[in-house]
Amino acid sequence: MREFWRGRRFARVAVPLVVFTLLVTSALWARATAGPQRPVTLAILHFSVIKGTTWSGAHDRAAKRLTEKYPNVKYVYREEVGPDATVPYARELIDQGANIVVGNAEFIGLPLATIADQYPNTYFASVVASDLTRKRNFIRFFPRQYQALYLEGLVAGALTRTGNIGIVSVFPNIQVLRRTAGFYLGVQDAAKALNKRVNVYVKYVGDWYKPTEEREVARTLVSQYKVDVLTQQTDSGSPLDVAQERRIWFVGKDMDVVGFYGWSSTDTVAISFDTRWEVLYDRMIRQYLAGSQTPTTLLYLGMKDTMTLADGTVVSAVDIMNNKKVGVEAISPKARPLIPAAILRLVTQRRQQMMRGQWDPFFEHAFRSNGTGLALRGTPIPAKGTLVKPARQMPTDEWLLSKFNFDLEGMTILK
Numbered sequence: 001m002r003e004f005w006r007g008r009r010f011a012r013v014a015v016p017l018v019v020f021t022l023l024v025t026s027a028l029w030a031r032a033t034a035g036p037q038r039p040v041t042l043a044i045l046h047f048s049v050i051k052g053t054t055w056s057g058a059h060d061r062a063a064k065r066l067t068e069k070y071p072n073v074k075y076v077y078r079e080e081v082g083p084d085a086t087v088p089y090a091r092e093l094i095d096q097g098a099n100i101v102v103g104n105a106e107f108i109g110l111p112l113a114t115i116a117d118q119y120p121n122t123y124f125a126s127v128v129a130s131d132l133t134r135k136r137n138f139i140r141f142f143p144r145q146y147q148a149l150y151l152e153g154l155v156a157g158a159l160t161r162t163g164n165i166g167i168v169s170v171f172p173n174i175q176v177l178r179r180t181a182g183f184y185l186g187v188q189d190a191a192k193a194l195n196k197r198v199n200v201y202v203k204y205v206g207d208w209y210k211p212t213e214e215r216e217v218a219r220t221l222v223s224q225y226k227v228d229v230l231t232q233q234t235d236s237g238s239p240l241d242v243a244q245e246r247r248i249w250f251v252g253k254d255m256d257v258v259g260f261y262g263w264s265s266t267d268t269v270a271i272s273f274d275t276r277w278e279v280l281y282d283r284m285i286r287q288y289l290a291g292s293q294t295p296t297t298l299l300y301l302g303m304k305d306t307m308t309l310a311d312g313t314v315v316s317a318v319d320i321m322n323n324k325k326v327g328v329e330a331i332s333p334k335a336r337p338l339i340p341a342a343i344l345r346l347v348t349q350r351r352q353q354m355m356r357g358q359w360d361p362f363f364e365h366a367f368r369s370n371g372t373g374l375a376l377r378g379t380p381i382p383a384k385g386t387l388v389k390p391a392r393q394m395p396t397d398e399w400l401l402s403k404f405n406f407d408l409e410g411m412t413i414l415k
Contacts, residue, residue: 040285041074042066043098045081045089047105048209053235054254054261055208059104061260062278066285069310073285086111094122100284106131113138123288123295128401130174130376134297141280142175142401144302145254146182147354148273148318150361151347152231152251153186155271155320157198158343159249159335162228166221167202168214169233172374176233178404183231184411185361190343201225202407203414211236218242225414229270237263244268249335252322259324266323266332274321282307300397304357316355320347327351362400366391372413373406381406 042063046056056079063075076098078089086108090101100123103109109126116124116138125139134140156165165187170176184200191198201221205213215238221227222242231251232239240257243250244264252272257263280299287295301317308314322330328348331339353359371384382388388406389395395404407413 041098043093043101044077046079058255065278141299143317149182150186153183154190156229157187157190158339160229162226164227165229166227168239209235211238214238256321270335276315279307279317303354363394368409370407370409
């Protein structure tokens with residue numbers, strides 16, 4: 001009995017002590033993991049205007065989400081920045097307290113490398129287009145948008161009734177060729193599953209933001225090539241306007257244009273892919289706050305890479321989205337009944353696998369050259385029919401970001 005009460009007395013002391021220790025430990029852990037603890041100013045140089053664009057609009061939204069999550073993160077920016085203005089603007093913003101300076105396109109981001117050594121305690125970063133120049137404090141980054149584009153391709157391939165899908169595109173460049181390849185693989189997988197032939201037509205406008213030219217190209221694709229699903233690799237809302245006017249399906253890029261911009265509705269927009277640049281910026285901010293003098297200089301994040309927003313929502317670096325819904329539920333309520341159940345299941349399955357890091361369209365599929373694309377110094381366009389990469393072999397990140405210079409076999413590139 002004495003031993004029993006001795007145990008009880010020990011428990012009366014030990015249990016509160018254990019609870020106290022756990023509470024203190026939890027508080028310290030919460031403080032350590034709660035996020036930024038000192039001021040950070042994120043400065044983004046946008047190559048275009050923000051309002052009315054999907055690309056710079058998504059970067060702007062990302063920065064604002066980070067300021068909502070972290071009260072001591074400040075966001076400053078400049079719009080319509082050309083390469084000649086990059087360094088002067090960067091110096092100006094650093095003088096005003098910027099710790100992390102970003103160029104949201106490669107052609108305006110690369111000049112930051114020339115001043116990185118002069119500001120050793122500042123992080124500089126640039127989107128990757130093809131050049132992989134890096135320094136200790138000059139970070140290159142891009143999301144694996146091709147993963148979400150593959151899912152979009154499954155939807156588009158299932159929706160087309162004419163068998164013709166059109167892409168209003170900018171000009172041949174590695175970023176666009178890689179993203180278009182992801183979409184095309186999804187289209188072809190849907191076509192194979194449904195035992196039908198689907199043509200994908202690409203027509204270039206010559207620059208990222210040319211609303212008038214984008215509109216004309218979209219109209220050409222609809223009227224001359226009978227496309228009934230339209231998408232884009234440009235930045236204005238003109239292709240969406242044409243899809244709405246012609247009452248055909250539109251597949252969006254870079255952000256959920258219905259949910260965040262209110263552009264059109266799910267009567268026209270079948271699905272979009274949404275890019276959460278904040279997931280990449282968050283990695284930079286956390287490394288900066290940790291005092292790292294050797295941050296990760298190549299960030300290529302995808303559907304398995306996430307962060308939690310201020311409202312508790314967990315977001316992947318990229319995902320399919322529409323009217324603020326994600327996954328198969330994001331497919332337009334009017335489009336969903338038109339898509340066979342087998343394709344809806346495949347969209348769900350592949351999305352889940354990619355979010356777990358268990359599957360990737362660029363691992364699964366072979367790459368055969370269409371004989372079209374962009375000749376690089378030392379890397380000519382592979383001849384038509386050339387097997388560039390066999391199935392079930394994953395290219396390196398460096399190759400995907402800097403050497404993917406051809407269209408996949410079977411695409412039609414219009415003059």
